[in-house]
Every structure is written in structure tokens, then in C-alpha cells.
Amino acid sequence: MTDSTRTFHRIAVVGAGAWGTALAAHLARKSLSVALWAYEPEVVETIRRERENRMFLPGIALPPSLGATHSLAEALKGAEVLLFAVPSHAARSVLTRIHETGHPAGPVISATKGIEEGSFELMSEVVIHTWLRGNADLLAVLSGPSFAGEVARELPTAVTLAGSDRELVRDLQALLMTPRFRVYGSSDVVGVQLGGALKNVIALAAGVVDGLGLGHNTRAALITRGLAEIIRLGQAMGADPRTFYGLSGVGDLVLTSTGPASRNHQVGLRLGQGERLTDILNSMQAVAEGVRTARAALGLARRHRVDMPIVQEVCAVLFEGKACDRAVRDLMERGAKEEVVC
Ligand SMILES: NC(=O)c1ccc[n+]([C@@H]2O[C@H](COP(=O)([O-])OP(=O)(O)OC[C@H]3O[C@@H](n4cnc5c(N)ncnc54)[C@H](O)[C@@H]3O)[C@@H](O)[C@H]2O)c1
Numbered sequence: 001m002t003d004s005t006r007t008f009h010r011i012a013v014v015g016a017g018a019w020g021t022a023l024a025a026h027l028a029r030k031s032l033s034v035a036l037w038a039y040e041p042e043v044v045e046t047i048r049r050e051r052e053n054r055m056f057l058p059g060i061a062l063p064p065s066l067g068a069t070h071s072l073a074e075a076l077k078g079a080e081v082l083l084f085a086v087p088s089h090a091a092r093s094v095l096t097r098i099h100e101t102g103h104p105a106g107p108v109i110s111a112t113k114g115i116e117e118g119s120f121e122l123m124s125e126v127v128i129h130t131w132l133r134g135n136a137d138l139l140a141v142l143s144g145p146s147f148a149g150e151v152a153r154e155l156p157t158a159v160t161l162a163g164s165d166r167e168l169v170r171d172l173q174a175l176l177m178t179p180r181f182r183v184y185g186s187s188d189v190v191g192v193q194l195g196g197a198l199k200n201v202i203a204l205a206a207g208v209v210d211g212l213g214l215g216h217n218t219r220a221a222l223i224t225r226g227l228a229e230i231i232r233l234g235q236a237m238g239a240d241p242r243t244f245y246g247l248s249g250v251g252d253l254v255l256t257s258t259g260p261a262s263r264n265h266q267v268g269l270r271l272g273q274g275e276r277l278t279d280i281l282n283s284m285q286a287v288a289e290g291v292r293t294a295r296a297a298l299g300l301a302r303r304h305r306v307d308m309p310i311v312q313e314v315c316a317v318l319f320e321g322k323a324c325d326r327a328v329r330d331l332m333e334r335g336a337k338e339e340v341v342c
């Protein structure tokens with residue numbers, strides 16, 4: 001490891017939802033030159049005209065050094081780092097378009113928390129197989145308890161950044177860190193991503209429990225047994241089990257399962273209160289990654305022969321119309337067993 005830290009000056013942030021916008025604002029406040037790519041032209045317009053992303057991060061004044069564009073080539077021009085914050089369902093198509101710009105592959109921070117439907121690939125795999133053409137050392141993944149609105153309001157937040165190249169992780173930590181945004185390094189790329197993706201599924205279940213009015217005992221049990229499921233799958237996929245006790249594991253699981261600001265928790269809450277999934281999703285502009293990730297998680301559980309009863313019940317509620325109270329009862333009436341976490 002060398003002592004000299006590489007510094008970056010120009011960053012492209014791809015994805016102008018709440019999280020991409022909050023991170024772009026965060027970097028721009030550090031006096032970096034930031035170009036934010038938005039999928040919707042109207043988002044670009046309002047950022048340019050009103051210095052606000054009314055659609056996805058209302059109420060946050062965006063710094064003048066934050067530029068917005070609908071052109072990927074323009075966002076990437078001169079960029080030394082790409083920060084990727086597009087929801088998982090659109091990640092592959094946007095990364096393919098990035099590849100087509102001809103911009104040379106360089107350091108990437110993936111801030112997306114999800115697993116690709118169908119392929120069951122983690123976001124790191126999607127990035128590495130598309131834009132990076134196999135060069136895994138250029139990638140770092142960012143995860144941990146971090147509601148976009150709180151980061152945008154500069155409330156103290158701590159997250160984890162994982163990558164296979166320790167020097168790159170160190171350089172990117174320096175890029176991201178401020179006295180209000182603390183970034184811990186890790187080499188567990190799989191564990192950090194699995195924690196960030198799977199907590200969304202458990203947060204959905206926690207919302208259901210709250211929507212049913214089942215109380216704190218139930219929710220604590222769900223979070224704890226949810227963590228056991230996450231660790232089991234993580235171990236089967238080669239993650240370090242200790243990662244799940246950190247910020248990207250239990251930290252984000254607790255935040256999302258108990259924080260009313262969580263979109264995943266909100267979806268679960270409304271399901272538990274009797275609304276239909278399609279009506280809930282049609283009423284939301286924001287993405288609740290846990291819905292798609294639930295299916296992918298179940299696919300991975302089957303592939304790796306791991307028992308994930310909570311994930312299974314979440315899928316039954318989401319996709320088979322199973323009644324929420326019936327799902328809770330079926331979880332509670334499983335046979336007696338030893339409490340094994342990992
Ligand atoms: N919001 C948060 O607090 C937060 C925090 C940490 C991580 N994340 C993760 O960041 C990722 C992005 O979430 P978000 O909260 O910024 O989004 P969001 O829910 O606020 O907004 C939806 C985003 O999806 C984009 N989009 C929709 N369809 C698209 C398409 N076909 N192609 C490209 N883009 C499309 C929209 O432009 C918009 O940027 C997710 O994986 C999420 O889990 C979010």
C-alpha cells in the first residue's frame with residue numbers, strides 16, 4: 001500500500017433519485033465539480049432552474065457547483081469517478097449505455113441496494129460485467145444506514161465502503177468523508193451488498209407487522225430472525241459473517257425496519273393495513289427495492305439451499321396474495337428448533 005492518497009476533483013453521479021441527489025449535493029458541498037445525470041428531463045430542468053430536485057428530494061437546496069444533465073456522455077465528460085445510484089431494475093440498461101459512450105472505465109462507487117431480478121446478480125457483478133468488463137478492482141460498494149433526506153440535511157451518518165483494492169477504498173473514503181459523513185472501509189464486497197439488499201425485504205416484513213398492529217415483541221423477533229436469514233445466505237455466498245454485525249448489516253436493518261422514512265417499511269405497513277400491492281406501488285414515485293429483491297433473495301436461497309422462511313413468507317404475501325396474518329401465523333407455527341444465528 002502506498003502512502004500517497006489519490007485525490008479526485010470531478011465526479012459523475014448517475015441516478016438523480018433521492019440517494020443520487022443527496023450524494024451529489026454532499027460531494028458538491030465539498031467543492032468538487034459534480035455532474036448529476038437524471039433519467040427524467042424534467043428533473044434536470046427543475047434542478048437547473050430552481051436548484052432543487054422537487055420530484056425525488058424536495059426541500060433541499062442544491063449547491064451551485066452541482067450540474068444536472070440528461071446526457072450520459074456530458075455527465076461523464078472529464079469524470080474521474082462514477083458514483084452509480086440507479087435502482088437495480090434499471091442498472092444494467094444504464095450501465096450498458098454508459099459503456100456505449102466510450103468513456104474509459106474508471107473507479108466506480110455503486111450505491112444501489114438491490115439484487116437483479118432474473119439473473120440474481122449483485123450490483124457489483126452487474127457493474128463488473130457491463131461497464132468494467134471484468135475489472136473488479138475498479139469497484140467499491142457503498143452501503144449502511146443512510147436515509148437520503150438525513151444525509152442531505154447533513155445529519156451525522158456512518159456508512160461502509162467495500163472494495164477489493166484497498167488503496168482505491170482508502171482514496172474513495174477520503175473523497176466521501178466529512179465531519180458529518182463517516183465512511184468505514186471493508187473488503188467484503190459480497191457481505192456489504194447482501195446486507196444492504198436483504199434488509200429491504202426484512203423491512204417490508206417489519207412494516208407488515210406494524211401494519212397489523214402486532215407490537216414491539218413481534219418486530220424485534222422479526223428483525224433478529226431476519227438477520228439470521230441474511231447471515232445464513234451470506235455465509236453460503238462467501239461473505240464474512242462478521243460483516244452483518246456492522247453498519248451495512250444490523251445497522252441498516254434496524255434503521256430500515258424501524259424508521260418510518262423507509263419506503264420498504266411503508267410498503268409493508270400499507271400491506272399490513274390491507275391495501276393491495278399494485279395500488280401501493282402505483283401511488284409511489286420512489287422505488288422500494290425490497291419488492292423485487294424478495295424474489296431474487298428467494299431464488300438465491302434455493303440456489304444455495306439455504307432456509308429463509310421470512311423471505312419465503314414475504315414473497316407469498318407480495319406475489320401469491322397470501323394474507324399477512326396467515327403469513328405471521330405460519331412463521332410462528334413452525335417446528336421447535338435451536339436458536340442458531342450463524
Ligand atoms: N433513498 C434513500 O434513502 C437511499 C439510501 C441508500 C440507498 N438507496 C438506494 O439507492 C438506489 C436509488 O434509489 P433512490 O432512493 O435514489 O431512488 P428514488 O426512489 O428516489 O427514485 C427513483 C429513481 O429511479 C430512476 N428510474 C426509474 N426508472 C428508471 C429507468 N428506467 N432508468 C433509469 N432510471 C430510472 C428515477 O429516475 C429515479 O432516479 C436504490 O437502490 C436504493 O435502495 C436509497
Ligand SMILES: O=P(O)(O)OC[C@H](O)CO
Nearest residue numbers: 144145146147262263264
Ligand atoms: O427508504 P428505503 O427503505 O429504501 O431505505 C433507504 C436506505 O436504504 C436506508 O439506509
